[in-house]
Every structure is written in structure tokens, then in C-alpha cells.
Amino acid sequence: NPNLPNYTLEQVSQHASSDKVWVTFKQGVYDITKFVSEHPGGDQIMLAAGSSVEPFWLLYAVHNNPQVLNMLESMRIGNLSAEEAKQATSNMSDPYCNDPRRHAALKPASVKPFNAELPPSLLVESFLTPNELFYVRNHLPVPEVDVSAYELEIEAEGTKKTVILTYEELKKFPKHTVTATIMCAGNRRSEMTKVKTVKGLDWGAAAIGNATWSGARLRDVLRLAGIDEDSKEFNHVQFEGLDMDPTGKPYGASIPFWKAVDKRGDVILAYEMNGQPIPRDHGYPIRAIVPGIVGARNVKWLGKIVVSKEESDSHWQQNDYKGFSPSTDWDTVDFTKSPAIQELPVISAICKPSPGQTVTVVDNHILVQGYAWSGGGQKIVRVDVTIDGGNSWHVATFDHQDETPSPQHWAWTLWSARIPIPKGSKNIEIWAKAVDSSYNTQPESFKNIWNLRGVLSNAYHRVPAELKW
Ligand code: HEM
Ligand code: MTE
Ligand code: MO
Incomplete structure (x- = not known):
């Protein structure tokens, strides 16, 4: 806008305290003082005060949309010279430039950070999801880790003791292998958001995968670090990733202490996924695998473990990944009032046919295929399918199910009907719905489980299909 005054970078930099906050974007200068307290991303916005928002927007690609740009334009107060606009970001490189190459079959819901899922029809082709096709959910750039220099730090809070283990040392523990399904709390969110908009990545039904994971048992590692499994000192085990936000805060999460030390909990510090070193996108070189627990607690690129009285104080443990009443909105939500999601409720999805697909009727029958899974180690005991709105139900056949009994059944069940x-x-x-070994089943519709973040989206899966005779 040529009618606005010109400012220098020097002038912009003088407006960096909370009573006057200016930022730049390309050639524009903006006064965001009033907006700071309304920013959906919190007070991190102050990192850009007196400077350019661009490097942060490379990191948080949610800003790459017309609404955000319009919002910003409404706060414009002036311009930089073309020369200075170039200088403002001259030594800025894309924080995602070292992310790994991905398979083209992964359909991104967001590219930076990378979040992608497979077409559901491919998902049910294999009981074990191939590494290259496993959904990816990253919050930040993938850290580059030199395994020869890798160290895992283990701290027991309240003691002065810290134990450090190298990659090679972790591999010396007895190797334990589990087959476990990992699912994002936002899996199938795109169906819930149709009832009423929710905030979050628009996941289809494939933010889930099943793999074998091998590594050291967390309980063995904690025992070596001197932690008694019967201790009453500790309630939680916190994990920190090596991926960090611009303030240097790592991705973090925690799980209950009992789960971490329980012999039957099967929590491992994994270095292999389906028999291969864990790929970079999935946590190379070491990742926490917490079977039966929401994806968010399966911390990748594990850098530190803290055994504590308290939960992780990370954003993702405290202010995200929680369920709320359908009547709770962004004005009334109080994240301290709901517990962090750990075990996920029972879910299923129809993967073949895909929604809207034309299906050929053969001998007056059609074939329907999908997956079902439940958190907390519950086994799937039945999947029901109907094509007449529930007037008649057909019990699906299990094409692949592990034999492990509940509550130690970590893998999904593939079914067909x-x-x-x-x-x-x-x-x-x-329509499909699953029943788990606690006889818990899926809710009928999204309306009454709707929540503002679009998590726990496990209502009956409904797929329209056109028939060809
Ligand atoms: C989220 C606007 C600057 C960090 C958002 C959202 C909006 C927004 C509208 C919500 C997007 C959505 O969830 O769909 C703005 C505007 C800015 C600005 C107008 C500039 C004046 C920044 C800066 C940072 C930042 C400088 C970081 C240093 C974040 C984060 C989120 C966010 C972390 C949450 C992302 C998530 O939920 O995954 N911002 N923002 N923002 N913003 Fe900003
Ligand atoms: N760990 C770290 N360090 N950083 C992350 O962004 N994302 C979490 C979890 N662990 C995340 C992480 C979330 S929300 C999910 S759903 C799973 O990793 C996804 O695992 P995947 O990418 O291997 O499928
Ligand atoms: Mo997730």
C-alpha cells in the first residue's frame, strides 16, 4: 500500500515490547500490539516482535492461508524499502530443508511440518504397514541425529542422579519385540469436522499404522538407572524429543509411571521398525513405543527421560490432546479440566470400498474390508457391518488378528465382510462398528462426541457407495 508511510528496520526493531509490538512480513510493517493477546498460537508470537514473522511462519505453516494474511493486512501501518525488505530475511533458511524424502503415496495433510497418510484402500493390504507408507505426524522439523554421538539422558527427579546411555549401550539390553498399532488422536477427524468445524489437521481414516517395534524395555533401562518399580515417589515418566520449537522447547509428552515399569506394559525404547533401523520420519535413532496409548505419547527422536511426580509440562500434554464436551468452545475451554488422552477408545474404519467408489456386485454380494483397534491392550471381539441403516447387521470375518489376549493386545485387526x-x-x-474385549463399542454418530479439537473421532464409519450390477 503506497499511501502508508515508510519505516526502517531500525524503527521496527524499536517496537518490541508488549506495549508496542511491530512486525514485518515481506515489505509490510504491521502493528500487532492488540492482536498479541488474541493470537491462537499463544505468546510465542512475541518471538517475532520488532522483526520478521517469516522464519516462524516457515516453521508453523498454519499461517500459510488467506485468512491469516488478511488478518495481518488489517494491521498494516506502513512499508519497508525494497532493499530493507530483502535484508530482513537475508540469512533465513528453511528449517525443513533437511527433512527426509517421502514416498509419493503418502498424501500430505500438511507439508511443513510433514503430516501425511496413505489412501485407506492400501492400508488394509497388509497386516504390517511398510515403513515407507506409515502415516507421518510431525509437529516440527525432523532433527538430524548423528548416531555415533547420540546420548539418551535419564533423570530421576528429586535425586541428583542422571544416567546417560549411548545408542550402542541401548542395543545391549535384552531385545524385545512387540507388534503395535500407533494411531493419532486426530484419526478420522475429517468426519467430525463435517458436523461442525474443529481445529486440527484434516485427517482421513489412515492416520494409523501397524508395525513390529524392537528395542530395550523401558523397565529394564529404568531399573539400571536405579528406579524401583514399586516406588511411590513417582507418578509419571516424561519423554522429550530432539525436535525443538523456536524457543528451544522440545516436543514432549508423558505416560503414567505404572505403564512404564509394568512387565506387561511392553513399553520399549525402539531402534527397529519392521526389522529395519527406525526411519528418520518415525524417530531415528530411538523412539518410545507405548503400546495401547495415543500416538502423541510415542515420542520420536527421544533425547531425554524424566521420571517424575508430575506429568510433562509440554504444550502437547497440557494444552492439546484432550477431550471435551460438545458444548465446550474456544471461549470456554479450560485445558486444566480434562485429563490428557492416554488409552484410545475402540475404533474401526471401512477402507474398501472408499467413499463414493463404484462397487461391482458379484453373485449378489459386495466385499467390504477394514481395520479395527482399541487402546489399552483390548482385543477386538467383533465387527458389525450394515448396509440398511442398522436394520440388519453382518458379523465380519477376521482376516488377520494376533493371538495375544487382552489387555496386552496391541495390534489392529483386519476384517472383511x-x-x-x-x-x-x-x-x-x-456402516461399520467394532466391539472390544471390554464390550465397549463405538458411538453411533459424531454429533454427541464432537469436541473442539476433533480428537477421539470414533463414531460408526459410514461410507456411501454406488453399486454396479
Ligand atoms: C496459530 C495468526 C504470528 C506461532 C495461529 C493461528 C492464526 C495465527 C490465525 C491459528 C491457525 C489455525 O489453527 O488454523 C498469526 C498472525 C501472526 C502470527 C496474524 C502475525 C502477526 C506468529 C508467530 C509465531 C506463531 C510469530 C511463532 C513464533 C503460532 C503457533 C500456532 C499459531 C505455534 C499454533 C499452531 C498449531 O496449532 O499447530 N497463528 N500468527 N504465530 N501461531 Fe500464529
Ligand atoms: N514425537 C516427537 N518427538 N515429535 C512429534 O512431533 N508426534 C507425535 C508422536 N511422537 C511427535 C512425536 C504424534 S501426535 C503422533 S500421532 C505420532 O508421533 C506419529 O508417529 P509417526 O509419525 O511415526 O506415525
Ligand atoms: Mo498425533
């Missing part, structure tokens, strides 16, 4: 089709049917809607 041959459904008889009434003569002449043209358009149907296929």
Missing part, C-alpha cells in the same frame, strides 16, 4: 445386496439396489451406505 461379504454383504448380500438386495436385487436392484443402486446406492447404499455401508
Whole structure:
């Protein structure tokens, strides 16, 4: 806007305290003083005070949309010279430039940070999801870790003791392998958001995968660090990743102490995924695998473990990944009032056919395939499928299910059903719901489980299909 005054970078930098906050974006100068307290991303916005927002927006790509740019434009007070606009970001490099290469079959819900899932029809082709096709959920750039210099720090709070283990030392513990499904709390969010908009990545039904994970048992490592599994001193085990936000705060999460030390909890510090070194996107070189627990607590690029009385104080433990009432909105939400999600509720999804696909009727039947899984080590005991709105239900066949009993059953179940089709049917809607070994089942609709963050999105899966005779 040529009618606004010109400012220098020097002048902008003098407006960096909370009573006057200016920032730049490209050639624009903006007074965001009033906006700071309303910023959905919190007071991190002050990192840009007196300077450019651009490096931070490379990191948080949520800003790359027209609404945010319009919002910013409404706060414009002036311009930089073309020369100075260049200087403002001259030594800025893309923090994501060292991210690994990804398989083209992974469909990104966001590129920076990288978040992507497979087409659901491919997901059910294999009980073990190939590493390259496993969904990716990153909050930050993938850290580059030199395994020869890698150190895992283990601290027991209240003691002065810290134990440090190298990659080679971790590999010397007895190797333990589990087959475990990892699922994002936001899996199937795109269906919930249709009822009413939620905030979060628009995941389909494939923010889930199943793999074998091998590594040292966390309980063995904690025992070596001198932590008694019967201790009443500790309530939580916190994990910190090596991926950090611009303030240097790492990704973090915690799990209950009992889960970490329980012989049957199967928590491992994994160095292998499906028999290969863990790929960079999935936590190379060491990742916490916490079977039966929401993806967010399975911390990748593990750098530090803190055994503590308290939960992790990270944003993702305290102010995210929690469930709320359908009537709680962003004005009334109080994140201290809900517990952090740990075990996930029972879920299933129809992966074949995909929504809207034309399905050929063969011998008056169609084939429906999907997955089902439940958190907390519960096993799937039944999957029900209907094509007539629940007037008649068909029990699915399990094509692949591990034999491990509950509550130590960590892997998903792949199922299929041959459904008889009434003569002449043209358009149907296929519904599926699963039942776990606690006889918990999925809710019928999203309306009454809606929550502002779009997590725990496990209502009946409904897939419309057009039939071809
Ligand atoms: C989220 C606006 C500057 C960090 C958001 C959102 C908006 C917004 C509208 C919500 C987006 C969504 O969830 O759909 C702005 C504007 C800014 C600004 C207008 C400039 C004046 C910054 C800066 C930082 C930052 C400088 C970091 C240093 C974040 C973070 C989130 C966020 C961490 C949350 C991302 C998430 O939920 O995953 N911002 N922002 N913002 N912003 Fe900003
Ligand atoms: N660990 C670190 N260090 N950083 C992250 O961003 N994302 C978490 C979890 N662990 C994350 C992390 C979330 S929300 C999920 S759903 C899973 O990792 C995704 O694991 P995946 O990318 O291997 O599928
Ligand atoms: Mo997640």
C-alpha cells in the first residue's frame, strides 16, 4: 500500500515490547500490539516482535492461508524499502530443508511440518504397514541425529542422579519385540469436522499404522538407572524429543509411571521398525513405543527421560490432546479440566470400498474390508457391518488378528465382510462398528462426541457407495 508511510528496520526493531509490538512480513510493517493477546498460537508470537514473522511462519505453516494474511493486512501501518525488505530475511533458511524424502503415496495433510497418510484402500493390504507408507505426524522439523554421538539422558527427579546411555549401550539390553498399532488422536477427524468445524489437521481414516517395534524395555533401562518399580515417589515418566520449537522447547509428552515399569506394559525404547533401523520420519535413532496409548505419547527422536511426580509440562500434554464436551468452545475451554488422552477408545474404519467408489456386485454380494483397534491392550471381539441403516447387521470375518489376549493386545485387526445386496439396489451406505474385549463399542454418530479439537473421532464409519450390477 503506497499511501502508508515508510519505516526502517531500525524503527521496527524499536517496537518490541508488549506495549508496542511491530512486525514485518515481506515489505509490510504491521502493528500487532492488540492482536498479541488474541493470537491462537499463544505468546510465542512475541518471538517475532520488532522483526520478521517469516522464519516462524516457515516453521508453523498454519499461517500459510488467506485468512491469516488478511488478518495481518488489517494491521498494516506502513512499508519497508525494497532493499530493507530483502535484508530482513537475508540469512533465513528453511528449517525443513533437511527433512527426509517421502514416498509419493503418502498424501500430505500438511507439508511443513510433514503430516501425511496413505489412501485407506492400501492400508488394509497388509497386516504390517511398510515403513515407507506409515502415516507421518510431525509437529516440527525432523532433527538430524548423528548416531555415533547420540546420548539418551535419564533423570530421576528429586535425586541428583542422571544416567546417560549411548545408542550402542541401548542395543545391549535384552531385545524385545512387540507388534503395535500407533494411531493419532486426530484419526478420522475429517468426519467430525463435517458436523461442525474443529481445529486440527484434516485427517482421513489412515492416520494409523501397524508395525513390529524392537528395542530395550523401558523397565529394564529404568531399573539400571536405579528406579524401583514399586516406588511411590513417582507418578509419571516424561519423554522429550530432539525436535525443538523456536524457543528451544522440545516436543514432549508423558505416560503414567505404572505403564512404564509394568512387565506387561511392553513399553520399549525402539531402534527397529519392521526389522529395519527406525526411519528418520518415525524417530531415528530411538523412539518410545507405548503400546495401547495415543500416538502423541510415542515420542520420536527421544533425547531425554524424566521420571517424575508430575506429568510433562509440554504444550502437547497440557494444552492439546484432550477431550471435551460438545458444548465446550474456544471461549470456554479450560485445558486444566480434562485429563490428557492416554488409552484410545475402540475404533474401526471401512477402507474398501472408499467413499463414493463404484462397487461391482458379484453373485449378489459386495466385499467390504477394514481395520479395527482399541487402546489399552483390548482385543477386538467383533465387527458389525450394515448396509440398511442398522436394520440388519453382518458379523465380519477376521482376516488377520494376533493371538495375544487382552489387555496386552496391541495390534489392529483386519476384517472383511461379504454383504448380500438386495436385487436392484443402486446406492447404499455401508456402516461399520467394532466391539472390544471390554464390550465397549463405538458411538453411533459424531454429533454427541464432537469436541473442539476433533480428537477421539470414533463414531460408526459410514461410507456411501454406488453399486454396479
Ligand atoms: C496459530 C495468526 C504470528 C506461532 C495461529 C493461528 C492464526 C495465527 C490465525 C491459528 C491457525 C489455525 O489453527 O488454523 C498469526 C498472525 C501472526 C502470527 C496474524 C502475525 C502477526 C506468529 C508467530 C509465531 C506463531 C510469530 C511463532 C513464533 C503460532 C503457533 C500456532 C499459531 C505455534 C499454533 C499452531 C498449531 O496449532 O499447530 N497463528 N500468527 N504465530 N501461531 Fe500464529
Ligand atoms: N514425537 C516427537 N518427538 N515429535 C512429534 O512431533 N508426534 C507425535 C508422536 N511422537 C511427535 C512425536 C504424534 S501426535 C503422533 S500421532 C505420532 O508421533 C506419529 O508417529 P509417526 O509419525 O511415526 O506415525
Ligand atoms: Mo498425533
